[in-house]
Amino acid sequence: MAAVERTSTGGAGAGDATAVRRGRGRRPAAEVRAEVLAAAGGILLRDGLAAVTFARVADEAGCSKMTLYKWWPSPGALAAEAYFARSMPTLEFPDTGDIRADLTTQLTAFVRLLVEDGAATPVSELIGAAQTDPDVARAWAEKYGRPRRALACARLREAQQKGQLRADADLEIIVDQLWGACYHRLLVLRVPFGVDIVPRLVEQALFGAAART
Template sequence: MTDVTPVRRGRGRRPAAEVRGAVLAAAGRILLHDGMQAITFDRVAAEAGSSKTTLYKWWPSPGALAAEAYFAQSRRVLDFPDTGDVRADLIAQLRAFVRWLKDDGAEKPVSELIGAAQMDPSLARAWSESYALPRRDLARERLRVAQRQGQLRTDADLDIIVDHLWGACYHRLLVLKVPFDESIVEPLVDHALYGAAPRGA
């Protein structure tokens, strides 16, 4: 349980954007500290200084709220760099992703969100639309820039590269359930960019 004091509502109506931001911030804190089961409209509304009616109006389920809150929390640490060196940028972003999972507390809620999404259509849609597809688009755009700069082949399949890099992390996290850390990052990136065949083969 987090030690968070519920927000007291002041007089007058707050702007909708402010209320929504407060709700997402509260839900994100709860999610990372206590897990997805702790995300209830009662608790989030109390900590955000909002009303349950407002939450029901904006989100079809606590799961959908949790998915959007996860995206809002992760956004600040998972920016995609563009230094002009695609290898360095992929390594930097993938390291940030692994640290986010392993060191910043996101491993458990991510596992819970993806697991629950298999049975909750509103959560599955929110996870895809709020997080998975936007993150994929960011990675694909960075790779397109690398293609235009001649750092990747023009016929390189960018979706396959994305699947190879981030999919490997999700596979170890969700399917194999084996430990992993930042040591996998450079080998993953080098295999994605250069393949496993001997150089010159």
């Protein structure tokens, strides 16, 4: 709601009129939070985890540092949630009715975000920080890792119910095979990879390595 404007009307002349002060007023908390997450996500992808400070984010979002201290226990926790908010539109899980096509589409978007859109370094930094910082670890798991895993499992479960996957297929393992392979190359092997691996990952996860009969 905009700030109320007040003027003097007590019969004074124009020269005595009280100056009108215009202010932005108090913004809804949801709006401020969205702007903070957008600002933090932009800083994270442009400049890395170390650049995400409460002072810089507050300045870019146009809010006070106290607001950030109230909502997040640390800049790292804010960065983890900001990454989820930033990546969510890109990593939405499609549902065309074809689980093979949908896995390929989603995993391609994930790999492209990492290797083409600049998220590989910030993601590596966040996961590294999560090993020693409980706030980052909790935020990464609760605000990104588990929600993304739940989306993937929900889509796989729907395909399973339609008979596109075996009734005894372990959906959690399929998620590990697909996204875990990308994280393994990014964080452990530290080798280049691109979207060309996606069809092979999906083929392997859905059909395995055994000889077909």
